[in-house]
Amino acid sequence: MDPKVFYSIKLISNPVKSEDGTFFQLNWIDFTSNSYSSSIYFKGKDVKRVTWGGKESQPLVKDGVLHYVKGGDKDTLMRSTLGEPEPVFSFDKIKKYLPYGKGFLFLGEERKGNSTPFEASSLKYKFDSRGLLRSRTSLYYFDGKETRTIMGGNYDVNDFDTDGRRVVASATMSNDDVSFQDVFEVDVGSSSFTKLTKGEGAVTAVALTKSGFAYLGHRKGLSPWARKDVIFEDGRVLTCGKYCGNSVVNDLFVKYGDKLVVDGGKVYSLGQDGPTVNVYSVEDGEKVTDVKGVVLDFDVKDGVEYVYSDPRKPSLMGGYDPNESVEGVIPDSFTKGIEGWVMKRDEKAPNVVFVHGGPHTAYGYMYYIEFNYLFQEGFNVIYTNPSGSQGYGEDFARAVVGKWCDIDFSELMSFVSSLGLKGKFHLTGGSYGGYFTNMALTKTDFFSSGIAERSISNLVSMCGTSDIGFWFNAIESGISDPWERESIGKLLEMSPIYHVKKVKTPLMLIHGEEDMRCPIEQAEQFFIALKMNGVDARLVRYPGDSHEHARRGKPLNMVDRLIRKSEWFKYH
Template structure:
């Protein structure tokens, strides 16, 4: 872990799938400036091109996606066959009439683009020239079942009945519903407004989804909901997983409905485990200081992939643990309990300390491996991080507690946590601060309010909540609801947004600050960093703006590998310069 190349040399288990032939899993790693992935059957590698994903068996045949675009069938006795290609394939499942596919058509990339709605571009996708649609491959050709100026986000079938989740009615603000596909028609199943993160169906045609019906509420706790039976269940404090990591496995929230059992993940504080719902009861299947990133469940058998602060990626199946990184072991953090939950990796009480602030704001830190935390600890820095008010995993009231008050009680929690850690461990060295997204907002904000930090690094940050309303893919509604206002363009609301913005107080900053941003970040556009950088320079503050071409908002988790390595190297140089 001494070099950035070593830090990013880990292998991650990114998918697992149980079937009659045993256990399929996909491993992802970085090679040069590329992400690579290959498929394993019962822990033996069976594909070697380095671009295979989404494996599943149907009878004797293995199906998988090549290069993210082509569906391949590999029979046990013949050559592999490329069945069809789309612009992108996100998911596929088997149906009596063929293979159902969520995908996007090939982007023609015309020279001009006409925006006609609020949501016309999206982080990680750019201008929305194509949308995620539902297709059916009947063995000969691909035809479109569901498409429009919205996204089909998930599909489930028992081979006969088909249900999807889609943003059909509230695409601008990203709300979604469950629909049944009946020929050329869609029948809406969900009532009200909310979010659908995953949908599942058992063999009897019962459906369940992961989400909520609380409208535009980024802080809302997700549940497992059976919409046709008017039942809902809570797994831990939050169904799904909002615990952050900078692992590049691309894990997504998942739901499995097998016979009368529903299996998903649930979060309590900084831990995420696997839960099962059956006979109207919720049962926790796993337990530990860990974060489950992926799982599958079939005929009473469970396989799950998890991370811990010490191990990047572990897979447990039938009582055995598979570790693709046997030589990697991170330093274990210590839990720091005060008014809030936090953690500390203390290498030396006289060493400099880096405070990390998470994004969201409704995500959380916890028991996951962080490449960056371990890298800085190995380079002689104490690493501290916490879950202030606004973090998910502690109940909805706690998650909502920062709404309308960004930089208020949440900042108090963070500063009190720093004070607690300093006293607990007798820290004497300088302290730096860093964070991304909302953590970047808080980094910018906190250095306008205190001079206690000797250096700051603000990533994919927010500096001006007003300009972000007109430039971010979600800012026009997200900033509004998070600020506790209704319309961002009313003069009095613009005034409130400005007074909640770090740029408004930039004259107070004395802290040397590096700003890091992806040039294709549409969530927190790079103009946010540009404004703060220019203001700092004009005020004589030592500052740098590092711009990464081709990277979006996920630049620290799934950016271009060479950019991620360069980023870590630059952060180390900045903190060495000002904290040593």
């Protein structure tokens, strides 16, 4: 079946409740232009389209009037009244905006050309999906006439909130190299700011409440496995499920992020419990939604409106289903030491085993484009949440640190062998899942073939070529300085390239050429080593694609990728 059919879905995001209903953003792929499109819709008694350009996003209602961002050569904030929508202001890229005073505060990024020489002076000088950091995300204020910078420099402002008087923002100012984030009090008039948080850690969303500010994150330093909580200005640390926010990985081509919403003095957040994600009232400790699936986005205003996915449907909101003809396969759920799922066609059918990235993300009880495509192509699809996965407690997530493809390898192999399936098995995964695929094939000849995407083969070289490798590889390997002789030895021992002579299984390596998280040199090394050792290997390179090539890459590349994966598995 043509993979375009599976990518021809529509996805809901950015719900904004108003007095009469909910504005939201509807997203889809335009294969004619090989690009992504979105427009603003309104759900009241029925659903109607509000904008028609195909490049509109981020709806917001101010004083009963709809605002949204219109894409183009520059982003333009639009005001939509009963007549023709009117432009408010333009900026190269508008990432978030909120009304303030006579105008708007907004997160923006200037577009700068890439034809001139670039000089790096800090460890973090590039970032995946952004390229070389010639410009950063800053906080700006448009006062109704002109725009000025409020908070900006060689760091990123990643979120902000205002109640019309007070302004708080989170930024990587304290230690941009490793993206530590702090909350700052911002004085718009003087363009000055004061750090409010202590310690070091992550801040992925910030909000103002009646009693002060709150943020989603942690103060646990460099610990990618750390559970995130909602932390209040008065020191309270409250959790939502087993993990505040949403670490569930998906391939739904819309980037859903963490957020905090305040309504009636209460703070709301997403909370994850294993493979499910719901909305929580943080201070009450109550689950506001009860979805057997994954809530992806939400808004609260005299009640909650939320966007969610379950195995049957990619995108639902209330009674609205933009994909009425789509019916995903409901997997069988198993707990065999670890939690896992099987989309089963037949016990004699060939099997594809998936490994998620991170390693501290998780598979969710939701709709996956690739899983449903391969099921229709005749495969059983198997996926699990072994040790390292988020949503099962911090100890469970931390269990693979220094032991990648170790305990989780044993757990996965035990899970697969317990299923009683008779067909051949194939292994695949992306990022950490790509690393796991490479490493697993040095440990076993059980699989008939593998496909490693945006993978890792050499943890030493990745320390110098990845946007985060210099700290991430060290922390995840259980070392401090990656350039000490003993540390290099540990990194090599954990690297698939160090054990490549043991690989006999045919392997395809798929990579985006602009991947800065797991640079393509990782796939190149492993490919050359495999070929020199007589292993059936292929290297597929997608120009213009980053680490997100399988989720939000160029649409026609994503279609080509699914065809190649199916053909490779069928051939073997």
